[in-house]
Amino acid sequence: MPRSRGEKLFGLVNGVLLTVLAVVTAYPFLYTVSISLSSAAEAERSGFHIVPGNSSLLWEAFRETFSENDDPNEPHRTACDYLTEYGDGLSLVSYRKVLSDPDIRTGYLNSIGRTVLGTLATLFMTCLIAYPLSRRCMPWRRSVMWLLLFTMIFSGGLIPTYILISRIGLIDRFMVYILPGLLSGFSVIVVKNFFQAVPESLGEAARMDGASEWAILWRIYVPLSKPVLATVALWTAVAHWNAWFDAMLYVHDRKLQVLQSVLRRIVIEGNTELVEKGLVQADQFASTPETIKAATVVITILPILLVCPFVQRFFVKGIMLGSVKE
Amino acid sequence: MKPRDSAIPARPASRRVWARHRSLLFMCVPAIAYFVIFHYIPMYGLVIAFKDFRVSEGVMGSDWNGLENFRRLFTGPSFLQALRNTVVISFLRLIVGFFAPVVLALLLNEMRIAWFRRGVQTLTYLPYFFSWVILGGIFRMLLASDGPINVLIVSLGMEPIPFLTHPGWFILVIIISGIWQSVGWGAVIYLAALSSIPQHLYEAATVDGAGRWKQTLHITLPALVPTMAVLFILSLGHVLNAGFDQIYNLYGPAVFSTSDILDTYMLRQLQAMDFAEGTATGLFKSVIGMVLIVAVNTMANRMSDGEHGLF
Numbered sequence: 009m010p011r012s013r014g015e016k017l018f019g020l021v022n023g024v025l026l027t028v029l030a031v032v033t034a035y036p037f038l039y040t041v042s043i044s045l046s047s048a049a050e051a052e053r054s055g056f057h058i059v060p061g062n063s064s065l066l067w068e069a070f071r072e073t074f075s076e077n078d079d080p081n082e083p084h085r086t087a088c089d090y091l092t093e094y095g096d097g098l099s100l101v102s103y104r105k106v107l108s109d110p111d112i113r114t115g116y117l118n119s120i121g122r123t124v125l126g127t128l129a130t131l132f133m134t135c136l137i138a139y140p141l142s143r144r145c146m147p148w149r150r151s152v153m154w155l156l157l158f159t160m161i162f163s164g165g166l167i168p169t170y171i172l173i174s175r176i177g178l179i180d181r182f183m184v185y186i187l188p189g190l191l192s193g194f195s196v197i198v199v200k201n202f203f204q205a206v207p208e209s210l211g212e213a214a215r216m217d218g219a220s221e222w223a224i225l226w227r228i229y230v231p232l233s234k235p236v237l238a239t240v241a242l243w244t245a246v247a248h249w250n251a252w253f254d255a256m257l258y259v260h261d262r263k264l265q266v267l268q269s270v271l272r273r274i275v276i277e278g279n280t281e282l283v284e285k286g287l288v289q290a291d292q293f294a295s296t297p298e299t300i301k302a303a304t305v306v307i308t309i310l311p312i313l314l315v316c317p318f319v320q321r322f323f324v325k326g327i328m329l330g331s332v333k334e
Numbered sequence: 335m336k337p338r339d340s341a342i343p344a345r346p347a348s349r350r351v352w353a354r355h356r357s358l359l360f361m362c363v364p365a366i367a368y369f370v371i372f373h374y375i376p377m378y379g380l381v382i383a384f385k386d387f388r389v390s391e392g393v394m395g396s397d398w399n400g401l402e403n404f405r406r407l408f409t410g411p412s413f414l415q416a417l418r419n420t421v422v423i424s425f426l427r428l429i430v431g432f433f434a435p436v437v438l439a440l441l442l443n444e445m446r447i448a449w450f451r452r453g454v455q456t457l458t459y460l461p462y463f464f465s466w467v468i469l470g471g472i473f474r475m476l477l478a479s480d481g482p483i484n485v486l487i488v489s490l491g492m493e494p495i496p497f498l499t500h501p502g503w504f505i506l507v508i509i510i511s512g513i514w515q516s517v518g519w520g521a522v523i524y525l526a527a528l529s530s531i532p533q534h535l536y537e538a539a540t541v542d543g544a545g546r547w548k549q550t551l552h553i554t555l556p557a558l559v560p561t562m563a564v565l566f567i568l569s570l571g572h573v574l575n576a577g578f579d580q581i582y583n584l585y586g587p588a589v590f591s592t593s594d595i596l597d598t599y600m601l602r603q604l605q606a607m608d609f610a611e612g613t614a615t616g617l618f619k620s621v622i623g624m625v626l627i628v629a630v631n632t633m634a635n636r637m638s639d640g641e642h643g644l645f
Contacts, residue, residue, distance in 0.1 A: 015546060022441050026454045029438070033458050033514070036472045039482060043475070056482045137365035140358040147355050152362055155369055161571075162624045164376025165616025166600050167609055171393065172376050188372050191365055221357040250465035253579070268467050275471030276583050298475060305471050312463050316456070 037309075044302035047099035051299045061097035065090050102295040102303035112304065114263055115270035122185040122266060123248040129186055130244045131237060134195050139225040141196070142203035160193040173258055184258045185251070185266070195240045202236040203229050242315065249312065271308050275301045383617045387610040403614040413615060416599035419592055423508060423576040428569055431513045435520025436558060440550065442521060443528050455525070458518025470583030473511055474498065498584060501592040508593065512580060520565070527561040528554065567634050571627030574619050 038058050043051050045060035053062065069090035106112055140146045141153060164172075169188070178184040210232075211224045219227070230237065252268035259265060278297070295303075379393055386399040407413040438458065445451040461469060476483055477497040484494040497503050531553065539549050578597035585593045596619050603612030 012545070018444070018546075019446065022444055023447075023450070026441060026445060026450070030454050030457050033461065033518070036469075036476055039476060040472050054480060054482075054485045056485070133365060133368070136361050140361045143358060145355070146358045148359070152366065155366065159369055159373040161627050162377065162620055163373065164379050165613065165620055166597075167604050167612045167616055168376035168379025168382070169372075170604060171379055171382075171609070172372070176371075187368075190368050190372070196365075215354075221354060221361070225361075246463055250463075250467075252465060252467050268465055271471065272467045272583070275474065276467060301471055301475065305468055308468055309464060313460075316460065316463070 040302045040305050043299055044102055044306050045098055045100070046299060047097055047101070048296045048299065050097040050099075051296050051302075061094055065094040065097070069094065099295070099299075102299040103307070105295055106300060106303045106307060111262065111265065111270050112267070112307075115265050115267040116307075118182075118185075118264060119249060119267040121182070122251075123245050126186045126189070126248045127241050127244045130190060130192075130195070131241055133191050134199050134240060135225065135230055135237070137191065138196050138199035138203055139221075139229060141200045142206075142229075156193045156196060170257065179258050180261045180264065182264060184254060185248070188254065189247075189251075195243065199233065199236055199240060202233050206232050245315070246312065267308055271304050274304050380613060380617050380620075382610055383614040385610060387613070389607075389609070399610075403610045404618075407611055407614055407618075412594070412599060415591070416594050416596050416615075420574055420576045420595040420597075423505065423581075423593070423595065424569075424573040426505070426509050427512055427577070428573075430509055431517075432566065432569065434513050434517045436524055436562065438517055438521040439524035439528060439558075440554065442525060443554070444546070444550075455518065455522065459522050460518070461515045462519035464515075466579040466583045469511070469515060470580070473507070473584060477507065499586065499588040501589045504585065504589040505592050507584065508577070508581060511584075512577060515580075523565070524558055524561055527558055531557045563634055563638070567627070567630045570630045571623065573626060574623050 035058070039056070042057040042060045046057070047061075050061050051057075059066070068085075069087040072085070072087040072090060137152075137156075141149060141156075143149070163169075173179065173184060173188065178187065206229055210228050214224050214228055250268060251266070252272055255264075255266045255269035256272065259269070278301075382393055382396065383403055384398055384400060385393075385396040386402070387393070387396045391397075442451050442455055445454075475481055478484070479494050479496065483497070488494055495503055497507050535553050536549055539553060544552070574596060576595040576597070578595065578601075581593055581595055582598055582601070585598070596615060600612050600615045600619075603609075603615060
C-alpha cells in the first residue's frame with residue numbers, strides 16, 4: 009500500500025522522537041560506565057563522558073590516520089601517540105578496588121544467597137497455596153482467599169511490622185531477608201489462575217490411579233505451569249536482588265549486609281572507608297570517589313542485565329496472566 | 335463442610351473425599367501461618383496508634399490514650415506537611431506521567447522498522463528493573479553541581495541549577511526521573527494490550543477509507559481503555575504512596591519542605607523511636623489507602639458494568 013506524504017513525515021518524526029528517547033534513557037548508564045573506566049584525572053575533567061577516557065583524543069587519532077600531514081615542520085604526533093595518550097586516560101583501578109573490598113564481596117555473596125534461597129522458598133510456598141485455592145471443591149476456599157486478598161489492600165505498616173520482626177528475633181538474622189516477603193497475594197493469584205486452566209481430567213485420572221494431592225501438585229500441575237512459574241521466579245529474583253530497605257532497617261551486622269545496602273552506603277551516603285581508601289593513593293592512575301561509586305553501580309547492574317533477555321519474554325506473559333478477577 | 339462429587343460413588347466415599355480435602359487443607363497451613371504472622375499480627379499491632387506505647391510494656395501492656403497520638407500528629411507541622419507533599423507529588427505524577435506510556439506505546443506501535451522498535455522498547459524498560467539505590471546513585475552524579483547536566487547548562491550560558499538541594503527543582507527531578515524510570519515498562523503493558531487487537535478491524539477500516547490517524551483514534555485507543563482504567567484505579571489507590579524508594583535515595587534535609595512524604599516521615603519517626611505516633615501515621619495511610627482503592631474500584635465497576643474494575 010502506498011504511503012501518503014503525511015504518513016512518511018510522521019514516520020520520520022516518530023523515528024527522531026524514539027531516537028531521542030533512546031539516547032535519554034541510555035545516557036545515564038553510558039556516563040556511569042565511562043566514569044567507572046576512566047582514570048582519576050579523566051573522571052574529574054568536566055564533560056559528558058559518553059565513552060571512557062578522553063574521546064577527543066580518539067577523534068584526533070582518527071583524523072591523523074586519514075589526513076595527509078601538510079606541514080612537515082610542525083612537531084608531528086602520530087595516531088599511535090594519540091591512542092597511547094587516550095589509553096592513559098583509561099583505568100581499571102576502580103574495579104580492582106571495588107572487587108577487592110571485603111564488604112562488597114560479602115555483600116555480593118549475601119545478595120546471591122538471598123536471591124536464590126528467597127526465590128526457591130517463594131516458588132515452593134506459592135505453589136503449595138495456589139493449588140488448593142485452585143480446586144473448587146476445597147472447603148473454606150473463599151475464606152482463605154479473603155484472608156489473602158485483604159493483605160493486598162490493607163497492611164499493618166512499617167512500625168508494627170518492625171516491632172514484630174524485632175520481637176520474634178529476626179533482627180540481624182539472614183532469615184529476615186527471606187521470611188517476611190515469602191508470599192505475595194498477587195503471585196498466588198496469578199499462579200492459582202494458571203492452575204485453574206489446567207484440565208481437571210488430568211488430576212482426576214491421576215487420582216483414579218491413587219495419586220495423592222501432593223503428587224498431583226508436583227508431578228502434574230507444576231510441570232505444566234513452567235511459564236507462569238518462570239515469571240513469578242523472575243519477579244521474585246529481581247525484587248530480592250534490588251532489595252535494600254530490609255537490610256538497612258533490620259540488619260546491622262556487617263557480615264550480613266547485601267550488595268544494595270553496601271552500594272547505598274557508598275553512593276548515597278557517600279562517606280565510607282572504601283571511598284577514602286580510594287582517595288589515599290594519589291598517583292595518576294588512582295580512583296576518585298566518583299569512579300568508585302560508578303564502578304560499584306556497574307557491578308550491581310550487571311547481573312540484572314544478564315537476565316534481561318529472559319525478562320522480556322516472561323514478564324509480558326506474566327502481565328497477561330495477572331488478571332485478579334474471579 | 336460437605337464433601338462433594340467424588341469420582342467413585344458408594345462405598346466409604348465420603349471418608350475418602352474428606353481425606354482428600356484434609357490434604358488440601360494441610361497444604362494451606364504454611365501459607366495461612368505466614369499471612370497471620372507477617373500480615374495480621376502487624377495489623378493487630380496497629381492498636382498502639384491508640385496507646386501511650388512503651389517498649390518495656392509491650393503492645394498489650396501499654397496504656398490506652400485514645401486519640402491523643404492523632405491529635406498530636408494533626409496539630410504538629412511535620413505530619414500535615416508530609417501529607418500535603420505526598421498528595422501533591424502523587425497528583426503531579428498522575429497528571430504529567432499517566433499518558434506518557436500510552437504515547438510511547440502508540441509511537442512504538444507505529445514504528446515499522448522491527449529491530450529499531452524492539453531495541454528502543456528493551457532499552458526504555460530497562461531502568462524499571464534497577465533499584466532506586468542504583469538509579470539514585472547515578473542521578474546524584476548526573477545532577478551534581480559539577481555534573482554533566484550542569485556542564486551543559488553552564489555551556490549554554492546559564493547559572494548551574496541546584497537540582498537536588500532546591501525544594502522546587504527537586505520536585506521536578508522526582509517527577510521527571512520517575513517517568514524516565516517507568517515509561518518503558520508502562521508501554522510494554524499497553525503494547526501487550528495492542529497486540530491482542532484483531533487485525534481484521536484495521537483491514538475493515540482501510541476498506542472503509544480510514545487513514546492511519548483515524549484507525550489509531552477509533553480502533554487502537556479504544557482498545558487501550560480497559561488497561562488504562564485498571565492502571566488508573568491502581569494509581570489512584572496508591573495516591574498515598576508517593577514513591578518512597580525514589581525519594582528516600584535522592585532527598586536531603588534541604589528539600590524536606592516539598593519532598594518529605596508520609597513514608598519518609600514515618601521512617602524518621604521509627605528511627606526516633608516515636609513508635610505510637612509513627613503507627614498513627616501508618617494507620618492513617620493504610621485506612622485512607624484501602625478506602626481509596628475500594629471506592630475507585632466500585633466506581634470503575636459501576637461505570638463499566640463490572641468490566642473495568644479489579645475485583
